[in-house]
Amino acid sequence: MKESFDALVQALQKNREKCPWAKDxxxxxxxxxxxxxxxxIKQAIANSDDDNLKEEMGDAFMDLLFMAxxxxxxxxxxxxxxxxxVTKKLVRRKPWVFGDMQLKSKEEATVIWNSIKEQxxxxxxxxxxxxxRH
Numbered sequence: 016m017k018e019s020f021d022a023l024v025q026a027l028q029k030n031r032e033k034c035p036w037a038k039d040x041x042x043x044x045x046x047x048x049x050x051x052x053x054x055x056i057k058q059a060i061a062n063s064d065d066d067n068l069k070e071e072m073g074d075a076f077m078d079l080l081f082m083a084x085x086x087x088x089x090x091x092x093x094x095x096x097x098x099x100x101v102t103k104k105l106v107r108r109k110p111w112v113f114g115d116m117q118l119k120s121k122e123e124a125t126v127i128w129n130s131i132k133e134q135x136x137x138x139x140x141x142x143x144x145x146x147x148r149h
Contacts, residue, residue, distance in 0.1 A: 024094060027081050042085055049078040108132060
């Protein structure tokens with residue numbers, strides 16, 4: 016899988032470098048492409064069309080990765096940073112999967128995830144407030 020991922024990243028980087036349309040894309044503009052793909056994913060699911068679902072999910076994945084490449088070129092963050100951040104989030108917010116917490120239901124999983132998410136938002140807000148005061 017690593018080879019496939021790396022090949023896609025390299026293809027998207029080359030596309031960004033050599034294609035006039037891709038060179039001109041911004042995060043804001045390309046987000047519209049992603050929205051279109053999400054709608055096509057929803058339609059494929061509604062139609063139970065797995066072949067189309069696979070294609071549209073691939074398109075959405077490509078669009079997200081392309082947006083990360085644009086962000087990386089603008090020195091906002093790297094593709095690696097994005098992947099590491101989402102991995103850390105998954106591990107933090109699912110202590111029943113990555114820790115020793117026991118769950119009683121899927122509803123409890125949702126409650127705990129949302130609770131951790133809200134706590135993280137509060138902590139982030141506090142850190143931002145502290146930076147603004149200094």
